[in-house]
Amino acid sequence: MISVKEVTDKKTLKEFAYFIYDIYEGDKNFVPPIRKDYLKYLQGVDNDLNNAGPNTKFICYDGDKVVGRLLVGINEIVNDYHGFKEGYISQFECEDNYEYAKALLDAAVEYLRAHGMNKVKGPVSLPGGEDNRGFIVDNFEDQPYIMNTYNKSYYNDFFVKYGFEKYFDCYAYKDTIENANIERFEKLVPYAMKKFNFRVDNIDFSRLDSDAADIMHVIEKAMPKEWDDFAPLDAEEIRKVVKQLKPYADPELIFIARDNETNEPIGFNITLPDYNQAIKKMKGRLLPFGFIKFLYHKRKIDRIRFFVLFVVPEYQKKGVTSVMYLKTYINAIKKGYTELEGSTIWEYNKDMMNDVESFGAKINITYRIYQMDI
Template structure:
């Protein structure tokens, strides 16, 4: 092999390295209509740990793969120590994988990640995952590379799953994106059922108060603490710092007509959701930059967003099967139609989350994208 064809792996250590880490995706996906360029400035902060829990969760390292002096691949590998401790695991996570279509590149990156995790006592690795504290970059898209990618969701090259499988990864779980539109006839049957359920089971559904976001997020944390199933191995309830981080991220982009908190008649929080307008519709017009004209495009197109993404919905155990989730869905759908939104994506729903899948399907949602998360035992 010519030495020029050798793949070299290096850690991201300098600002220049970090810029190359971010810039790779802009080169890889140039001209790809399925990919929405993020703001470069936001991505630089994101991969450095701003807006997520990367630097607090445990050790991590960012890798670059170089061939003939050019960056041709990247990967972030890390350990979420709090999650591992809570679940009794020795797992490492992989995130932000990108590569040219060359398995020498992917193999070198994954070899480095595996050795790094082995050196820290881990016995398996999983991914791709969101960075700790995030809800994006989860899994590799397996199908439907045609429909636009919604806000904070994954798009990747179609050969990425093959690269992981050829390396020895196996399916861990699939996660789904559901789609529904404003012409959904199923919603009409809830116009009478939802008020009846709310009266019978003594609860209300109210829009989130962004001006009182600190108080609202305390209620959100209380709901998550009670509602998140302990058997979910890849999730633990957010701590106080993470809740404040979510609040900080939420306020600039939230539409209060799309986020609701349900409470019983004592005022105790029993359920909530998060849904956001699909800002990817705006980002797709900006080519990764606010300047020189991006800010004007942002202000113009944000008022014309037609889609929204439904991220999460939690209901405390004692109020499940009492119409709380249906009431939240109904209020969101009604507001969305009134405000001119034409379609809703519910994602990403794990394959084992049967209650959530059934709720969405009752409302006429259909799976239109599938993402796969992989796992691999670490060779000793």
């Protein structure tokens, strides 16, 4: 007998969280999150899950067996900014039985209708996050880079059968470092920096609060209003993002561009080593030997993810992005990285797609986000 229940206590929270380890057991491309950290993540620790608006978690049972789950919520920050009445679905996992998926999606839609919403999108990141966005639709052969999703191929079929339609695709571009086309950038960079009077610095972990404030300043000025799925971050949200990323960050791969005369921040980018290569070896556990395995395999990481880049409008198309691309490339070579992924780039972000493609990268994975009127 199929039933759907809300997560209401520690027992059901653990059932919700640990289902992901069961359904992907033996899958060579799945990277198990660290159990302790994952439980905190699902409870809204160091993200905006609870600050953004109401949410709940549903588990689907067949008898006493857990067979599926999802998280449904409302991002009131984004809704208020854009004037929407939309809900979201995240953390969807399900065994290969459409009736399980339907029961979960029915519960999510009923929840959102009860809260006055008229549309649902998903799967998306938890509010304030840049991770686990969309369902892979085309490449199930590669291990995902850090903070990117992995899913069963039939999830797409379940969503379409239920009535969802494509909202947008997000792309992961991949290239080998040595194949990157940098000659044009090497010629352009000195000219652009001199003509437009700016510099590009590495982030300074000793003054992280100040640099985080500069990043917030850039986002406030650079994020287009027409990006319906985002709202500018406030100081507390930036603090949470920085706290999430810092354990994985390499300051030599994070840059902030500044105007030389005013010292005003005009752009930034974040590139992260692909810690999934080391986390996978831990099999979701720190103890008894997980952390030792992490430290050993951390030294063997050879992939990086170009994560995010923003430039304020008045400095766009003036070489700022080219300087950050080139500096990332130079430091990646120096540190022994051999592969790079630029992700996830929304299909409407044509400028970023053009920039990445001009560097020689090609689309390797497509992540699809769906929508449905309710």
